[in-house]
Amino acid sequence: MPHKVSLSRLKLTDFRNYAGLSLSLDGRHVVLTGQNGAGKTNLMEAVSFLSPGRGLRRAAYADVPRAGSDGGFSVFVTLDGMMGEVDIGTGTDGGDEGTARKLRLNGTAVKTVDELLDHLRVVWLTPSMDGLFTGPSADRRRFLDRLVLSLDPEHGRRAADFEKAMRGRNRLLSDHRPDPAWLTALEKQMAELGIAMAHARHELVSLLSGLVEAARDDGPFPSATLRLSGFLDDEWQRPAYEIEEIYLDMLQSGRYRDAAAGRTLDGPHRADLLIRHREKDMEAERCSTGEQKALLIGLILAHAGLVAGMTGHAPVLLLDEIAAHLDEGRRAALFDRVDALGGQSFMTGTDRSMFDALGDRAQFLTVSNGGILA
């Protein structure tokens, strides 16, 4: 059984519609119910700030401080984490640019929010992800990269660096007569970073596929088959240095074409994650709304299981409006699977009775107007 990472204290200051909130949690799952607009998703978003990035809404930090307050926001938690108990504080000062989010661990400022990954991993599923299969491929890449990132903290830096090298190359290609040696230097960087990045994605997809497969007959959720496509699809059996060479060649021979297109046409930034409903043998985007949701839930649960298995620590799971589309039997099955993951989950809904099947496995909180009712 993986170690259960759990929040025991949560304090919010000027966070969305919370002026101030101080909450003690007992380590069980947390069910948040309340009316529309009460602040359930906001509370989940606060927890999602315990991972690097802009949280489950991908918010601009300037939007997060409570309207009418003049400073920044802060989220403070006490956590039984992957390295033992830790106090985590994160937020912005407000005022200036509002680009960077600050992080304090046990009261000491640390340089990057990436250090959060040493203490916990957060995995979430929100209604805004419902269109994942039908939306643009960029959404699926981002989804995939988030999954990779929770297992491989280096992934974010590699992806950002790849992007930077690629933009540099695009810029050079737009010059009248670009220095070929300089282009090569950038392309070598792109090959190194891009293949490492794509490799990490392939690895995740294959690990995840294994887990989806293992959970196949476990409850009423359909299983997904996953495949990456759009970038060097047939080469991934080769050793990394060979694939790097192949990609470098592609870049070098594609210079004219890319210069004309004004962008780089080959690379991990063009890959897509193809998902199929296995039992029905159908592309996910052609499945019904409920089937798509069920596929997504299956994926997220498999991923959470993967993180638990790889790190030995069950991730914190945020499931926003998870019960909404499911019938009673599927709900009960979902709760059992969530519980079996061994971590602390946060779930929301408008109606408490939807969570009855959780029984005393969860702590029930009523959210109302930016506060928790006693």
Place this chain on the structure above:
Amino acid sequence: MAKRVTGPEIEKLIQLLAKVPGLGPRSARRAALHLVKKKDQLLGPLADAMGEAHRKVRICSCCGNVDTSDPCTVCTDVRRDHAMIIVVEDVSDLWALERAGAMNAAYHVLGGTLSPLDGVGPDDLNIRGLVDRVAKGGVRELIIAVNATVEGQTTAHYITDQLSGLDVKITRLAHGVPVGGELDYLDEGTLTAALRARTAI
């Protein structure tokens, strides 16, 4: 309109001091006040030292370092192993490596890194000088000690390419240098370890 407290000479002194890294407008004012109070003990000697430095400071035509002589103190130091050159982005990196005292080598200061997005190209850097220096012979090893950023690594690739065909061993800092961690900010132990464990390109 705020009333003036000082004449334009002191005002100008404050304005200039505020441009010194580490000094904000507030500390610049404190420093200026301190200087003018110690007119003879500090302000005068400082002005002389600055004038002298200004007259003499130049960029070393061999390695790109700043010093008051050309070639610089490092380049003329006979106790150094001049067959080994450490290539750095900035003079501050040279100083950091010297502080760590790990190597008894010569240096080459590039004056930046290749960055198409910032409009910095090969001609803006001291790369030609490096190639000439190596081509003259007598250089056994080149340690490329640039930062682990995209720009740093692109520059490393570029330099390696420009030196291909020349008889010199090229190595780079071992991993363990934090990503994007500027050498200047690393502690001496980390720097020494990264230099000792350098790997061939």
